[in-house]
């Protein structure tokens with residue numbers, strides 16, 4: 001049983017570590033009771049006189065009467081709170097000891113430690129938001145650019161849920177239409193109308209397919225486009241990473257084989273997060289550590305959505321370069337011709353002949369030239385991958401939601417096929433019902449406790 005909200009939960013809601021202010025919060029029926037026992041307001045007043053949603057200065061004291069910290073405390077009366085339950089927030093000094101001791105005082109008084117995401121889970125279980133909105137809260141926390149944040153906010157507002165509900169209510173109408181026909185066959189009710197049913201399912205399928213199409217863009221906004229910097233040793237991969245980040249993040253030397261570990265950072269190109277990954281230079285080598293680095297780079301290559309292949313124009317192409325080009329033939333590639341400040345030892349056309357599909361950009365990572373042009377080219381490639389959807393149309397969905405939509409589409413296609421094959425309408429209804437139920441897993445209408453638990457486990461503690 002999921003609705004165990006008779007318990008009062010508590011957690012530190014700000015990041016662990018030193019900060020200006022730390023927030024410890026509680027939710028549940030004993031929140032006010034516990035707060036009353038541990039809080040001494042500076043201006044003496046009975047606890048019941050504290051106004052809703054108002055900060056009061058005072059001290060948190062432990063069971064021996066010792067002052068733990070000077071804090072600002074607020075009470076939030078149910079039901080108009082984040083969780084729909086009574087809540088208390090304690091703004092203490094942002095030190096680890098202070099926050100931990102306040103939390104342990106609260107736990108001593110009978111609250112239990114909140115599980116990750118449990119505050120938000122209660123907001124969902126108590127009906128303030130649906131599941132997709134609750135999941136948007138993680139997207140907001142993890143958003144790395146302004147556009148990713150805007151997309152998450154649209155989801156929190158309920159845009160995704162509304163689309164799903166549109167499809168579901170269509171399907172519900174169709175089911176009602178079919179039921180009316182099945183239940184009273186001999187009465188004078190018009191027969192189930194296959195044209196109407198087919199039209200509605202087709203429309204539901206269209207909306208579902210549009211959602212699926214717009215998810216790819218959402219995934220890039222949420223997770224970032226994984227972009228691998230690949231090339232022979234010493235061609236300037238790490239120099240390019242540093243130039244893109246505008247900081248000396250990776251070690252750069254003129255010794256081939258400098259980078260061994262994978263270095264991952266995010267950069268923001270026009271509001272799109274790019275997960276940029278610097279790797280070990282790819283070459284034949286006897287060095288064991290370097291070999292490990294190279295095999296890691298190869299693993300990342302499998303998942304990379306964009307490869308920046310770096311070629312050093314001041315050097316003749318080697319067999320290592322040619323092997324690498326063969327490895328990335330089926331990837332989206334931008335060829336970055338580096339070190340254009342040096343005399344060229346290789347002809348542009350020679351490189352272009354090898355990778356005819358790819359885009360080309362010339363840069364000098366050392367002199368920081370051509371970096372803007374490279375960013376623009378990356379943006380064009382991403383826009384292409386995102387399908388040039390306007391931001392409003394972008395849906396951010398996680399793996400689970402993607403799967404739900406995919407399965408719903410299959411059910412709807414099944415329903416259409418069943419109509420076309422002239423199957424009995426009851427059989428068609430089974431597919432429609434399956435699609436309706438599947439889609440309910442996005443809003444949380446029809447979903448098992450187990451799935452709900454795994455969803456909220458992805459949250460941080462205190463959210």
Ligand SMILES: Nc1nc2c(c(=O)[nH]1)N(C=O)[C@@H](CNc1ccc(C(=O)N[C@@H](CCC(=O)O)C(=O)O)cc1)CN2
Nearest residue numbers: 013023025076079080081082083084089119128462463
């Ligand atoms: N201190 C603090 N900051 C915070 C939060 C919080 O809980 N505490 N939030 C969260 O972690 C976020 C704010 N989100 C919130 C969303 C809804 C409600 C809420 O009480 N909703 C009620 C009342 C609505 C109203 O007053 O208009 C409701 O919807 O019924 C509170 C916070 C971000 N900042």
Ligand SMILES: Nc1nc2c(ncn2[C@@H]2O[C@H](COP(=O)(O)OP(=O)(O)OP(=O)(O)O)[C@@H](O)[C@H]2O)c(=O)[nH]1
Nearest residue numbers: 233234235236237238239257258259281364365366
């Ligand atoms: N002249 C010139 N030198 C560059 C340029 N970019 C990088 N270099 C130099 O090339 C050398 C190698 O640069 P890195 O960025 O370490 O090259 P890498 O590809 O990361 O090398 P590994 O990690 O060893 O595979 C360094 O001495 C850089 O200063 C450039 O645009 N022009």
Ligand SMILES: [Mg+2]
Nearest residue numbers: 237238258259
């Ligand atoms: Mg390097």
